[in-house]
Amino acid sequence: MSWLLNLILILIATAVVAWVFRFLGQKFTHNKPFFRDMPFAVAFGYVAGLLVLIAAVSYYFRPVEVNGVPSAGVIFFRWAVQGFIGFAIAAYLFRLFGRAVGTAGTRKLFRAMPLTAAFGVLVILLYAIVSIFAGSIAPYGQEEIFANANIVPGGNPMMGGDPNFPLGTDQIGRDIYSRLIYGAQNTVGIAFATTCLAFFVGGSLGFLAAIVGGWLDQILSRAVDVLMAIPALIFALLLMTIASVWSNQLGVDRTIFMVLIIAMIDSTRVYRLSRAVGQNIVVMDYIEAAKLRGEGMGYLIFKEILPNATAPLLAEFGLRFCFVFLTIASLSFLGVGIQPPLADWGTMVKDLSQFINFAAFAPNVATAPLLAAGAIALLTVAVNFVVDWMLHKSSGLKD
């Protein structure tokens, strides 16, 4: 319980320092409004923030090795901080680049962009490039098996590494670096295709329900209500159980079933939104005019309603992509998603996860599963930052 006592002492000390800080500020600046109107909590916040910063910096500069034993905590902390700062600088430069280059429209877009959104756009672009050109970036094939299994990441032969395999090899001797790159293609590609399918099905049905109304609307909406009453991941797992039997019987790849199942489950959510948006649009006069002109259903949906519903649907597309991506990663992590030999991040995390237990002695070894899991997290965080910015921009929320 000594740490609890320490914590309380630190909090009390911080409070005292905060009070002194505010008091001195008021004295020396002759009651400038900044110090005069400062609530105690804010002073406390400043001091606590400063303390955390000092602690972090001093921890960062602690030696990485004590008597030849690596202090793993410091090493991981350095990696995390370097990654964070690296991405922040990259996002800043990217935003500068975007402000200087391009058409007037894109320059204006970049001028009002917060750093988090710039980070998001940059990461999404990077993932897109890696997943499209995975075949030429990756040094080896994703299914290539080498003689040496379980090579340690880091590329240092003294520590059990191999310069040819910078991130090592997995338990049956496949290059982890190549598999990470191919993972971008498989995991992101499959998630993207699934989201597109979900949007095509859910969007057209939602707009159809909005236009036709009546019994079709009733039937579709009630069916969607029922499907949404079952939690998504649970339903997906149930259907995957059944699909696994079917895929053995029919000889169809299980991954295709997974795409169809997740697209079906997520299209219900898309249906909800597009129906709600569509209902607001179909009452407009130009829809009436188009109907009187005798336009067909396809024209109404894709030429009249869709262009006017892009903003909410685009934001929804980002969010939906995140959900689909996370569901696929979770299913793969649980062992029923994307099937080997396709490289996939969720499966890689599962297969390599036991190496995290060696992190205290050999920090290098633990990087492989963390990189795979981090790759998933990075993309979803990036997409969420962009969607957050888009929603903020379109809703005009300023507070």
Place this chain on the structure above:
Amino acid sequence: MGSIFQIILQRLVLGILTLLIVSVVIFVAVNALPGDFAQAILGQGATEEAVAQIRADLGLDQNYFMRYFSWLANVLTGNLGISFAQMNFASNMGGDQLVGVVEQIAPRFKATMFLAGVTAMFAVPISITLGVLAALYRNSIFDRAVNITTLSSISSPEFFLAYILILVLAVLNPIFPSLSNVYEGMALGEKLNRTMLPALTLTLVVTAHMMRMTRAAIINLLASPYIEMARLKGIKPMRVIVRHALPNALAPIINVIALNLAYLITGVVVVEVVFVYPGIGQLFVDSVKIRDIPVVQACCLIFAAAYILLNLMADILSILSNPRLRHPK
């Protein structure tokens, strides 16, 4: 008060109806399996007679309609069948001490509820405090830092957060055990200690969402005239929020807490697998892998029931906390 009971009764009936239809969906999905269970239980080398025997035992020779209602009747009387793994074991090794699915699920369900309870105890106070503070100091560095952190933790997959926590709190600084093998009859302190890492992971996931909703709900209210009035009276900003804004923001906050509890009960699957926590999610995933249909069916039904129940509760509570909905015109 007559009308309020009527509304609640209406919602209850609607909830039960939804659950019934969900049971139909689950039944149809399971019966879309090719081949039949009897073959699946006994494997390829089974004799004709054995297959026929099992078929008769399971009632597979009746039509779908009859089977659904007998299944439903069994479920309502608390008989969820016997798992295939158990049956297979019994048919190969002999012995008649079959453990029913109910006996299999009950301790698991208790463990999951314990995990969810511990998580809720952390998550609810933390998220409301953080939400109020973020609303109070909106657009400050603190607000932005909290915003970025919560957005990142919402969007990361659970297993990423789980492994980061294992790395920091179990491997680098051995504070909590990374495997949560709790069992019944364990001392509460030890049980809490072992549940801590999964609970913290889930807390990170749900806190983010609840905190953002609390912040948004309070900020929404800050533009209203009565808040302006309170401010002009010279009340301190903290008091304005806690005394004047928070009570009126309760409806959306209660709603989002209930929704997140629903998420907790169903979203534990991945976390339980990471920490090998003996909850219902772990059982569900294991059964999915070996296609143990009775267990999968039962777990699915329980998850759906919990989900529907909590959503129903959120609905009713938000009606109760809003006078305008409590007295409909």
